[in-house]
Amino acid sequence: MRSAKEIINEAGQWIEPSLEDVFPGDIREDITVKASLYSLLAGGKRIRPCLMYLFSRLLGLDLDEVIPFAKSLEMIHTYSLIHDDLPAMDNDDLRRGKPTCHKAFGEGIALLAGDNLLNRAYEILFAECLKGDQGKIRASQFIADKAGINGMIGGQSIDLDSEDKAIDIDLLYELQDKKTGALLCAACMVPCYLGGAPASVASEVMEYSMHLGLLFQIKDDILDVEADPALLGKSTGKDERDGKATFVTLLGLEEATSRMNEEYKGCLDNLEHLADEGFDTSDLRILTEFLAQREY
Amino acid sequence: MRSAKEIINEAGQWIEPSLEDVFPGDIREDITVKASLYSLLAGGKRIRPCLMYLFSRLLGLDLDEVIPFAKSLEMIHTYSLIHDDLPAMDNDDLRRGKPTCHKAFGEGIALLAGDNLLNRAYEILFAECLKGDQGKIRASQFIADKAGINGMIGGQSIDLDSEDKAIDIDLLYELQDKKTGALLCAACMVPCYLGGAPASVASEVMEYSMHLGLLFQIKDDILDVEADPALLGKSTGKDERDGKATFVTLLGLEEATSRMNEEYKGCLDNLEHLADEGFDTSDLRILTEFLAQREY
Numbered sequence: 030m031r032s033a034k035e036i037i038n039e040a041g042q043w044i045e046p047s048l049e050d051v052f053p054g055d056i057r058e059d060i061t062v063k064a065s066l067y068s069l070l071a072g073g074k075r076i077r078p079c080l081m082y083l084f085s086r087l088l089g090l091d092l093d094e095v096i097p098f099a100k101s102l103e104m105i106h107t108y109s110l111i112h113d114d115l116p117a118m119d120n121d122d123l124r125r126g127k128p129t130c131h132k133a134f135g136e137g138i139a140l141l142a143g144d145n146l147l148n149r150a151y152e153i154l155f156a157e158c159l160k161g162d163q164g165k166i167r168a169s170q171f172i173a174d175k176a177g178i179n180g181m182i183g184g185q186s187i188d189l190d191s192e193d194k195a196i197d198i199d200l201l202y203e204l205q206d207k208k209t210g211a212l213l214c215a216a217c218m219v220p221c222y223l224g225g226a227p228a229s230v231a232s233e234v235m236e237y238s239m240h241l242g243l244l245f246q247i248k249d250d251i252l253d254v255e256a257d258p259a260l261l262g263k264s265t266g267k268d269e270r271d272g273k274a275t276f277v278t279l280l281g282l283e284e285a286t287s288r289m290n291e292e293y294k295g296c297l298d299n300l301e302h303l304a305d306e307g308f309d310t311s312d313l314r315i316l317t318e319f320l321a322q323r324e325y
Numbered sequence: 326m327r328s329a330k331e332i333i334n335e336a337g338q339w340i341e342p343s344l345e346d347v348f349p350g351d352i353r354e355d356i357t358v359k360a361s362l363y364s365l366l367a368g369g370k371r372i373r374p375c376l377m378y379l380f381s382r383l384l385g386l387d388l389d390e391v392i393p394f395a396k397s398l399e400m401i402h403t404y405s406l407i408h409d410d411l412p413a414m415d416n417d418d419l420r421r422g423k424p425t426c427h428k429a430f431g432e433g434i435a436l437l438a439g440d441n442l443l444n445r446a447y448e449i450l451f452a453e454c455l456k457g458d459q460g461k462i463r464a465s466q467f468i469a470d471k472a473g474i475n476g477m478i479g480g481q482s483i484d485l486d487s488e489d490k491a492i493d494i495d496l497l498y499e500l501q502d503k504k505t506g507a508l509l510c511a512a513c514m515v516p517c518y519l520g521g522a523p524a525s526v527a528s529e530v531m532e533y534s535m536h537l538g539l540l541f542q543i544k545d546d547i548l549d550v551e552a553d554p555a556l557l558g559k560s561t562g563k564d565e566r567d568g569k570a571t572f573v574t575l576l577g578l579e580e581a582t583s584r585m586n587e588e589y590k591g592c593l594d595n596l597e598h599l600a601d602e603g604f605d606t607s608d609l610r611i612l613t614e615f616l617a618q619r620e621y
Contacts, residue, residue, distance in 0.1 A: 056474055061482035112440060117411075117432035136413035137485045140436070141478060144408060147440065148473040151447045155466035158454045166462075170451035177444040178352055182437060186357035189433045 033319030036312050040079035047096050048103060051149060064134040064142035065149075069107045071125045076245075076320070077102050077216040083316060084220040084234060087308050097157050098168055098219045101150040105176050106212055108146035109185070111139055118189065121267075147176075168222035175211040184208025196274045202243070205276075209249075210242025217241070230306065233299045240295035244321055247289040250275035254282060256325060293321045329615030332608050336375035343392050344399060347445060360430040360438035361445075365403045367421045372541075372616070373398050373512040379612065380516040380530060383604050393453050394464055394515045397446035401472050402508055404442035405481070407435055414485065417563075443472075464518035471507040480504025492570045498539070501572075505545075506538025513537070526602065529595045536591035540617055543585040546571035550578060552620060589617045 048069055052062045078099040085095045114121040114129040115136060122132050131139035154169040174180060184207030187200065196204075217238035221231040253268045254277055268275045276285040296317045300310040344365055348358045374395040381391045410417040410425040411432060418428050427435035450465040470476060480503030483496065492500075513534035517527040549564045550573055564571045572581040592613045596606040 052474065056479075059474065059479065059482050060486045061478065062474060108440075112436055115413075115436065117413075117427075117436050131413075138482070140408055140411065140413050141481055141485065144404075144439075144443065145474050145478050145482075147443060148469060148478060152466070152469045152473055155450075155454070155462065155469050158451070158462045159459070159466065161459075163455070163457075166451065166454045170448070170455065173444060173448045173451050177448055178348065178355065178358060178441050182357065182441050182444060183352075183355065185437055186355050186434070186441075189437065190356045 031312065031315060033315050036316055037074060037079055040082040041075050043082055043092065044075055044078040044099050047100050051100060051104065061138055061141045061145050064130055064138045065145050067133060068111050068130045068142065069104060069146065071127055073125055075103065077106055077212055079316065080213065080216040081219055083313050084217050088220050088224040088226055090220055090224050095220065095223060097153050101153045102172060102212060102216055104146045104150040108143040109181055111143040115139060164223050164225055168219045171218060171222055172215045175215040180207055180211030191274065193272065198279050201274055201279060205246040206239065206242060209246040210239055213242045213245060214238040233302050237296055237299035240292045244289055244292040244296060247276045247285055248321065248323065250277045251285055327608065327611060329611050332612055333370060333375055336378040337371050339378055339388065340371055340374040340395050343396050347396060347400065357434055357437045357441050360426055360434045361441050363429060364407050364426045364438065365400060365442065367423055369421055371399065373402055373508060375612065376509065376512040377515055379609050380513050384516050384520040384522055386516055386520050391516065391519060393449050397449045398468060398508060398512055400442045400446040404439040405477055407439040411435060460519050460521055464515045467514060467518055468511045471511040476503055476507030489568065494575050497570055497575060501542040502538060505542040506535055509538045509541060510534040529598050533592055533595035536588045540585055540588040540592060543572045543581055543588065544617065544619065546573045547581055
């Protein structure tokens with residue numbers, strides 16, 4: 030059996046070179062581009078590209094055709110981190126063990142670097158749309174929808190609006206389905222759009238991604254309490270200091286862990302249904318287990 | 326002869342109702358959407374939609390088909406104003422006679438409102454791309470390119486990077502071609518893409534738009550010195566106080582006015598060439614004259 034590390038490395042080797050090339054030519058001298066690449070190439074686990082890679086392989090897609098979508102999604106994810114880290118939002122100094130973008134380049138350039146990554150992601154997707162394949166256009170539209178007010182931005186909005194307010198567990202689920210879940214959902218679903226997967230498959234993938242988003246976020250909240258900051262690459266215990274509502278602060282560590290295990294089980298059920306339809310889900314099972322057990 | 330006011334009002338009546346509808350349904354209760362609409366519906370002259378309207382009429386396009394492109398462009402323009410006004414960038418308290426978005430909603434929500442308008446603009450454009458017309462996809466791609474690092478964001482980046490540095494007039498031209506010119510160029514060129522205009526027409530429209538961008542910006546710099554703040558809806562004399570390089574601070578008022586008149590003449594030449602090809606350019610001449618002579 031392969032290890033999660035092997036799988037993540039394989040997907041990393043697939044996506045990383047193309048991320049280095051999203052701003053070709055002289056434009057690399059621009060300070061905003063430097064700041065954009067500083068954050069985009071800061072490492073990270075590349076979970077979204079990895080999920081897109083694994084579902085593309087599962088569906089038998091041409092992996093080269095998927096690259097523009099994986100890199101656009103990772104750029105959108107990175108822009109959201111840069112803006113989230115700004116003093117006006119989460120005010121974080123450290124990300125992936127390095128100074129955050131605004132700490133390295135100043136707030137104005139960091140703001141612009143986020144805008145730049147978001148805009149560039151869509152430039153890349155429009156170039157794909159021109160190729161005349163409806164699946165590519167639908168995949169692009171799905172990414173934009175999940176990045177927007179019905180997805181990630183909507184989650185960030187609830188998050189910001191609920192600071193210093195008591196929010197209940199239902200609103201926290203909605204917030205996290207959007208803030209974290211939406212882009213993970215896009216990562217899993219884009220291959221379905223590109224490959225024209227039948228509804229029976231797409232619905233399993235969609236459900237899997239929603240369970241995974243919650244698994245991922247609840248684990249994040251648990252790590253904020255339990256992780257080794259050196260391993261995590263950012264400070265811990267911040268949620269409680271900031272009075273932030275998380276699955277752990279609202280439910281306690283034990284109940285949060287139990288809910289995370291529920292989502293993990295949900296993921297495995299969906300993968301089993303896909304396996305029943307004849308798809309090879311072995312790598313996805315390994316990755317899912319890793320995400321549930323990760324220490325950073 | 327029609328007045329510029331009539332023309333601007335007519336274009337305003339065409340675009341305004343559709344701007345009110347860019348976030349339909351329950352999502353209007355979201356605080357980020359409220360902030361987005363606060364800025365989007367704050368008035369302004371709607372010059373970009375007006376230009377798109379006039380060139381669409383000139384080319385005989387179905388005006389209903391153009392609306393999604395005009396509103397997306399105006400949303401992109403508005404997001405750039407919201408982010409530009411933030412303390413990390415220009416730090417402006419007043420815009421169009423009203424408190425800027427971050428003054429009304431706080432910096433975090435204003436940041437998110439800008440992201441939201443940018444993302445939503447592209448959601449709208451992808452929906453257009455799905456209609457299967459290559460012209461619509463090319464128009465969308467052109468907007469994204471002009472909004473990005475090769476256009477507006479590139480200009481903002483030079484602007485921010487050159488604060489407190491001595492910049493020369495050549496760099497100022499490049500900065501303003503990108504920062505102000507790029508979206509005006511998109512406004513004029515989108516109808517060419519949508520209508521499949523021949524190269525001879527598209528090149529005149531492109532040149533017109535570049536002259537207009539400079540005319541518009543030099544006039545802006547002149548107004549910062551000469552205008553009545555009450556009429557302008559924002560404070561004046563700010564450029565000099567901020568030590569900002571503008572056409573007026575670098576060249577003096579007389580030379581700046583002379584350069585503006587050169588660009589105005591350039592605009593009229595391009596319109597004359599279009600008239601020679603049989604197009605009705607009368608409203609565009611009136612609008613161009615208005616932009617050269619405006620007092621706000």
